[in-house]
Amino acid sequence: MHIPVLLQEVLEVLEPKPGEIFADGTLGGGGHAREILVRITPAAAGKPGGTLLAVDRDRRAIEQAAKTLQPQTTVRLLIEPANYVQLPELMKRFGINKLDGLLIDLGFSSEQITGGTLSGRGFSFMTDEPLLMTYDDNTRPLAELLAELSEKDLAAIIREYGEERYSGQIANCIASAARHEGIATTGQLVAAIKKAVPANYENGRINPATRTFQALRIYTNGELRQLEELLGRLPEMMAKGGRVAVISFHSLEDRIVKHHFQQLVRNNDGRSVRGDRNSGLAHSGETPNSVVASGLAAQLITKKPITASEQELAANPRSRSAKLRAIRFL
Numbered sequence: 001m002h003i004p005v006l007l008q009e010v011l012e013v014l015e016p017k018p019g020e021i022f023a024d025g026t027l028g029g030g031g032h033a034r035e036i037l038v039r040i041t042p043a044a045a046g047k048p049g050g051t052l053l054a055v056d057r058d059r060r061a062i063e064q065a066a067k068t069l070q071p072q073t074t075v076r077l078l079i080e081p082a083n084y085v086q087l088p089e090l091m092k093r094f095g096i097n098k099l100d101g102l103l104i105d106l107g108f109s110s111e112q113i114t115g116g117t118l119s120g121r122g123f124s125f126m127t128d129e130p131l132l133m134t135y136d137d138n139t140r141p142l143a144e145l146l147a148e149l150s151e152k153d154l155a156a157i158i159r160e161y162g163e164e165r166y167s168g169q170i171a172n173c174i175a176s177a178a179r180h181e182g183i184a185t186t187g188q189l190v191a192a193i194k195k196a197v198p199a200n201y202e203n204g205r206i207n208p209a210t211r212t213f214q215a216l217r218i219y220t221n222g223e224l225r226q227l228e229e230l231l232g233r234l235p236e237m238m239a240k241g242g243r244v245a246v247i248s249f250h251s252l253e254d255r256i257v258k259h260h261f262q263q264l265v266r267n268n269d270g271r272s273v274r275g276d277r278n279s280g281l282a283h284s285g286e287t288p289n290s291v292v293a294s295g296l297a298a299q300l301i302t303k304k305p306i307t308a309s310e311q312e313l314a315a316n317p318r319s320r321s322a323k324l325r326a327i328r329f330l
Contacts, residue, residue, distance in 0.1 A: 003316045004031025006247060006308060006324050010103060013301050013326035014243050016040050019048045020100035021239075023091075025084030025230070027056035030065040032103055037071045049074035053090060055082040057135035057221075058121075081136070085226045088233055098239035105247045106227065107322065123217065125209035128187035133213075133220050142220045143184050151175040161224075161252065162215030169196040170212055189213075214250060224252060231260035235296055238329045243301065245326040254305060254323050261327045264298035301326035 004010075010032055016022055016039035024033045033054050040050025052075065056062055059081045071077045078094055084104060091099070121132045122142065133142040149157070155171035158164050173196035174183065183189050193209045201208040218224060234244060248254040305323035312319050 003318075004029070004035075005105065005107060005316065005319045005322045006306065006312070007032060007035060009306050009324055010245050010247070011035060011039070013245050013306075013324070014101045014103060016050075016101055018042045019050050021051045021096060021098070022053070022101040022103070023087055023099050024052065024054040024103050025087055026103070026105045027054040027061055027065050027079070028058075028105065029061070030054075030069055032105065033065065034069060036101070036103070037069065037075060037077065041072045041075050047074075049076060051076040051078070051096065053078045053080070053087070053094065053096065055080045055084060055087065055090065057081070057083050059136065083226060085229050087230070088237055091237065098242065099237055100239050100242050102234075102238065102242070102244045103247075104227075104230065104245070106223070106253050107247065107249045107318070122186045123213075125186055125190050125207060125213050128185050131183060131185050131189060133217050135221060139221060142216055145220060146174065146178045146183050146189075149175075157219045158212050158215045160215070161218040161250075162211035163251065164211040164215065166197050166201075172196065174212075218250070218252075224256060227253060227256055228260075231257065234260075234264070234327075235329070238296065240296060240329060242329045243326060244329075245301075245324060247322055247324050248305075249321045249323075254325070257325050258305075261298075261300065261325060264327060265300050297330040299328045299330055301328050 014022075014036070016036045018040060019042060020040050022036050022040060024036065027033055033052060037050075037052055040052065042049055049072070052071070054065065054069075054077070056065070062079055062081045066079050069077060069079070078090075080090055082090060087102075091097075120129055121134060122129045123133060131141065131143040131146075134140070146154075151171050154175055155167045158170055159167035164170065170193055173192045174189065177183050177188065177192040181188070183192065189212075190209045193212050197208045231246075238244065246257045248257055302325050305325050307324075308316075308319035308322055
């Protein structure tokens with residue numbers, strides 16, 4: 001079953017209200033979208049209904065969500081197979097001028113890994129699957145890319161996107177296996193990685209394939225470039241008072257989000273926004289750090305990234321590396 005990460009925290013920072021216009025740029029299993037739909041639905045008849053524009057690169061996720069998400073007739077639900085960088089164009093197509101809320105969850109859905117209804121694309125190192133590691137059929141599969149990448153480039157990808165200290169050794173083993181036996185499945189890739197690292201890798205704390213799989217997924221799908229592009233277009237997408245929440249699972253992603261939010265938010269009068277120690281939320285009564293961007297000022301909702309509670313970690317270990325940052329346009 002799909003378990004949405006940081007669900008309550010997302011709802012707290014986005015504050016969806018009846019009649020508002022929201023976008024979910026990474027629909028996945030639909031867990032966040034389902035709760036947003038409930039909250040943008042008018043409580044009384046005759047009130048204007050909200051709109052949710054939900055997209056995902058995985059067409060299977062779109063088909064599944066179309067069957068499971070059942071909004072009230074007063075809510076406009078638009079589900080499209082698309083990359084979140086296409087949201088501005090989709091907004092124009094559907095006559096949406098500005099958004100009141102936007103969610104981007106950069107982790108893949110639990111349904112896309114072992115045993116999930118959307119599994120089978122090679123995201124998990126726990127099962128032997130075809131080595132696609134793509135969200136859609138328009139992206140070249142990783143198996144093809146590995147056959148062409150040089151050992152030097154492969155090492156750089158694993159080092160930069162995976163922050164893996166054994167990147168050189170791993171790249172050497174992968175390149176050798178790709179040349180001789182070929183690497184067409186996740187099982188073959190895992191075997192090459194394990195051959196390259198010590199038996200006591202990270203003292204057993206994480207699977208030896210974790211960082212390399214992460215790096216290769218990011219590279220294959222161009223994820224960091226797309227994140228930069230979307231964040232750069234936020235001012236044109238968001239309404240006055242609009243809230244944006246981004247959940248990242250990788251230090252590079254979090255750095256990009258933090259940097260872009262800081263570019264939008266500047267100290268107006270020398271005072272900083274104080275964060276609540278427990279939730280990480282900036283107090284609404286504080287003077288905002290703000291700067292005018294495309295006619296809108298921006299204010300941090302989260303001074304520091306919000307992470308999963310102990311209760312959520314126990315129920316969903318995948319939330320361990322999740323970090324939530326949020327910003328409001330004024």
